[in-house]
Amino acid sequence: MGIDEGTILTCSEVVPAGPVVVSKNRQELAIGRSLARQINVEVLARADAAGLAKPSLKSETFGEV
Amino acid sequence: MVNPVSIGEQKKIVLVGNPNVGKSVYFHRMTGQYVDVSNFPGTTMEFYCGKLGSDFLVDTPGVYGLSGHNEEESLVRDAVLTADIVINVVDAVHLERDLFLTCQLVDTGVPMIIALNMVDELEGRGLAVDTARLEQLLGVPVVATVAVTGHGFDRLSEKLAGARPGQAGELVGQLSAGYMGIPRSEALFILEGDSEVSSRYGLEPGLERDNIYRARRKRAGEIAAAVLKEKRKDLSMASRIGHWLxxxxxxxxxxxxxxxxxxxxxxxxxxxxxxxxxxxxxxxxxxxxxxxxxxxxxxxxxxxxxxxxxxxxxxxxxxxxxxxxxxxxxxxxxxxxxxxxxxxxxxxxxxxxxxxxxxxxxxxxxxxxxxxxxxxxxxxxxxxxxxxxxxxxxxxxxxxxxxxxxxxxxxxxxxxxxxxxxxxxxxxxxxxxxxxxxxxxxxxxxxxxxxxxPLWLDLPTMRLPxxxxxxxxxxxxxxxxxxxxxxxxxxxxxxxxxxxxxxxxxxxxxxxxxxxxxxxxxxxxxxxxxxxxxxxxxxxxxxxxxxxxxxxxxxxxxxxxxxxxxxxxxxxxxxxxxxxxxxxxxxxxxxxxxxxxxxxxxxxxxxxxxxxxxxxxxxxxxxxxxxxxxxxxxxxxxxxxx
Structure with a gap:
């Protein structure tokens, strides 16, 4: 899927109690909650901090998938 | 309709690509035979065969790799091993994902051509792809197309005759030297630990899968970064509707x-x-x-x-x-x-x-x-x-x-x-x-x-049917x-x-x-x-x-x-x-x-x-x-x- 350790992704949606949707280069991927829990992420920037329109958006770095 | 590739003996041309990249639309356009086409991964679960001039074209189920993880992958792998030409259909919007399979196909050394599909959608979403650079990095012809409108099919027809083996990844090139006398494609699968192909030669499956995959993933990422250019933000209505849903x-x-x-x-x-x-x-x-x-x-x-x-x-x-x-x-x-x-x-x-x-x-x-x-x-x-x-x-x-x-x-x-x-x-x-x-x-x-x-699902672009x-x-x-x-x-x-x-x-x-x-x-x-x-x-x-x-x-x-x-x-x-x-x-x-x-x-x-x-x-x-x-x-x- 083009995702590996160190890949920079955007978290575009978190369905409550459901999957996390991440995107990169316009590609979107829904990852089930139980799998998403096992992925270590480092937040690089948050959309609200960056002054973007949608406060729920945040950018995160993925650890090993 | 694409004209036949070769004159003389009949060639087997195989359409290969990730799920939901439009292979069946190509098959329909090239052979005139209709196969179910949808906008979700996994529409084609069988192989379809059609006449393409004096040659024949095979439509295959979408796969992410050829490593025999499931029945479809094993069958597509064998279709590639017996192909004269592979048309690798690549979704331009999912380029980085698709390039993993492309690099694997290039590593097999099979004569191939890349049909880069949905370039219109990529542009609509604010990105552009440098096809000349992509062609140079992979060593195989690349044709930008829009399968649903038929755009680029005349060029695909012209370039099909120029299908050729691409430049294998560095690591694969080094490792396959150890399998002299075995075709490059099959040596690759042995290296990747494919037990079925290894047993055909009475060899033990190789242990290099992880290393090869890591190097291939890296190569795919580097190629995508080199050829994709962001022109503007993605403001398309399709993306917004996709998020609302x-x-x-x-x-x-x-x-x-x-x-x-x-x-x-x-x-x-x-x-x-x-x-x-x-x-x-x-x-x-x-x-x-x-x-x-x-x-x-x-x-x-x-x-x-x-x-x-x-x-x-x-x-x-x-x-x-x-x-x-x-x-x-x-x-x-x-x-x-x-x-x-x-x-x-x-x-x-x-x-x-x-x-x-x-x-x-x-x-x-x-x-x-x-x-x-x-x-x-x-x-x-x-x-x-x-x-x-x-x-x-x-x-x-x-x-x-x-x-x-x-x-x-x-x-x-x-x-x-x-x-x-x-x-x-x-x-x-x-x-x-x-x-x-x-x-x-x-x-x-x-x-x-x-x-x-757990769910692991690729979300396709929303499209007007x-x-x-x-x-x-x-x-x-x-x-x-x-x-x-x-x-x-x-x-x-x-x-x-x-x-x-x-x-x-x-x-x-x-x-x-x-x-x-x-x-x-x-x-x-x-x-x-x-x-x-x-x-x-x-x-x-x-x-x-x-x-x-x-x-x-x-x-x-x-x-x-x-x-x-x-x-x-x-x-x-x-x-x-x-x-x-x-x-x-x-x-x-x-x-x-x-x-x-x-x-x-x-x-x-x-x-x-x-x-x-x-x-x-x-x-x-x-x-x-x-x-x-x-x-x-x-x-x-x-x-x-x-």
Whole structure:
């Protein structure tokens, strides 16, 4: 899927109690909650901090998938 | 149409690509043969072969790699190993993902060309791709195309003759030197630890898979970064709609709105308005009287032959009326709706939205796709269960499809009967069938070892469905349904008439009385409907339309036949997918559950009617809810999940 350790992704949606949707280069991927829990992420920037329109958006770095 | 590649000997040209990149559109454009095309991964589960001038073109199921992780990957790998030319179809919007497979194909050394599809969508979303640079980095020809419009196909035709092996990754180049005398492609698979290819050469599988994959992933990422340029932000309406559909605040209302539109279109417009014209006015009002009037001149309609041709199960009356007056418009309506859903890219978003709910029945959100497709054709849906990640999920999904999902043909009769009973019955029917699905799924989740695999689903771009593909797909599916159903309907009608004329039907009805009248509280004549249900559930359901029954009885018969064993075609697919032993267990369990639940429902309905006739349906719904809650509690007990 083009995702590996160190890949920079955007978290575009978190369905409550459901999957996390991440995107990169316009590609979107829904990852089930139980799998998403096992992925270590480092937040690089948050959309609200960056002054973007949608406060729920945040950018995160993925650890090993 | 693309011209043939070579003159002289026939070449095998293979279309290879990730799921949902448009391979089947290429196949259709290049060979003129139509193959189902949709906007979700896993539409093509079989190989298709077509003539391309003097050569032949093979369409393959979408795969993410050629490493023999599943049956599809092994088969596509063998298709690549025996190909003269590979056309690697790459989705420009998912370039980085797709390049992993592309790099693997390049590493095999097979002569290839890259058809870069959907370049218009990429540009619409603010990105641009440098095809010349891509060609240079991979060492194979690259053609930018838009398959649905045919853009770039003339250039694809020109460049096909220039297909050539590409530049293998550095690591693969070094490692494959150790396998002198073995073709480069097969040496690669041996290195990657492919046991099947290794055994062909009597060698131990290699141990380099992880290293090769890591290097290939890195190479794919670097190539994507080098050729993709961001021109502007993605402000497309398709992206915005895509996000609204997975956000519960907007997605759940949108889902209900979609279901309501489907109900209005299929349940009201097609099932009542269109069928009112085709069945009542045309077939029963004009066609049947005409047939009877014409035959009356040449034979006695009360004679056995007259009964077979124009009686209760008349070959020329009932069978033809049901097929063309009722099934044709309704099945067409269902396939039309399904085609729109498939092509829009909405199904994977419903899967994302429903992931949590599906986990209660041991599945992840992706299983919603085969379950929804089952409402079109359970046979097709049973094949689509291959897209699910684990054997456990495939088992649960196939069982639920066999038990509780009525196909479009059966739904046509269900809609017609429920339409005459009223909306309260329609609601209770939907609620009961969904409860059975939820209850049985929950218990299977509890009883089968293991857990649901977490969702890992690629979300395709939302697209406005193309009317030409929608109509072509609807017509192809409806026509093939009629072609398959017509002889079975005629044969079934003939069998029923013969049983009736010879008096055997009375004997069967008497034999089945403990089940039909004793347990299900139905008239003895329903035995015929159940017999036909063994051949096709929809034909069995059609059978109950002609039997005089009160609304409760019709409802019970309808539910029992919905939960009945699937048609012969589906049964054969289940045997193929699950093996004959498990297939027999599934078939017998579904049969037992259908009669058990139908009978229990009958007892509850009549018990509730005894308490207060006006409250029969609400009390029944209450009882069903209670049982469902108990099943869910039993399913979650000590599960420690959720």
């Amino acid at each position: 997975i956000n519960p605040l907007t997605g759940i209302p949108a889902l209900f709105l979609t279901l309501w539109v489907i109900y209005e279109l299929v349940g009201v417009f097609f099932a009542q308005t269109v069928v009112g014209v085709t069945e009542t006015t045309i077939m029963k009002g004009h066609y049947e009287p005409l047939v009877r009037a014409l035959l009356n001149h040449v034979l006695d309609l009360d004679s056995p032959l007259g009964f077979i041709l124009t009686g209760q199960f008349g070959l020329l009356t009932m069978a033809v009326t049901y097929l063309f007056g009722l099934l044709l418009p309704l099945v067409g309506g269902f396939f039309l709706v399904l085609s729109i859903l498939e092509d829009s890219g909405y199904l994977p978003r419903i899967a994302t939205l429903m992931d949590r709910v599906m986990s209660y029945i041991g599945l992840n959100g992706q299983a919603i796709i085969p379950l929804v497709l089952g409402f079109g054709c359970v046979t097709m849906a049973a094949i689509t269960t291959r897209m699910l990640a684990s054997d456990r999920e495939r088992r649960i999904a196939i069982f639920l499809l066999a038990l509780s999902v009525p196909c479009s043909a059966q739904l046509a009769f269900v809609a017609a009967i429920l339409g005459s009973l009223g909306p309260e019955y329609m609601f209770l029917y939907g609620f009961f069938i969904l409860s059975v699905m939820a209850g049985v799924g929950t218990l299977m989740d509890r009883l089968l070892p293991g857990y649901a695999q 193309r009317p030409d593909n929608i109509l072509k797909k609807t017509w192809t599916r409806t026509f093939s349904f009629l072609k398959e159903a017509f002889p079975i309907f005629l044969g079934g009608a003939l069998l029923l008439s013969l049983l009736k004329v010879t008096g055997l039907m009375d004997a069967i009805e008497r034999m089945m009385q403990p089940l039909t009248t004793g347990w299900l509280y139905l008239p003895g004549e329903t035995a015929g409907a159940f017999i036909m249900g063994f051949i096709r559930r929809d034909f069995g359901t059609a059978g109950i339309m002609a039997i005089p029954m009160d609304p409760m009885q019709k409802f019970i018969a309808l539910v029992t036949l919905t939960l009945f064993v699937p048609c012969i075609a589906t049964t054969l697919v289940i045997f193929k997918e699950r093996g004959w032993r498990e297939g027999i267990v599934i078939w017998l369990t579904v049969l037992a559950l259908a009669f058990t639940m139908g009978g229990l429902l009958a007892h509850v309905i009549y018990y509730a009617q005894g308490i207060k006739p006006a409250m029969t349906l609400p009390l029944t719904a209450l009882f069903v809810t209670t049982v469902l809650v108990l099943a869910v509690i039993a399913g979650r007990w000590r599960r420690g999940v959720g």
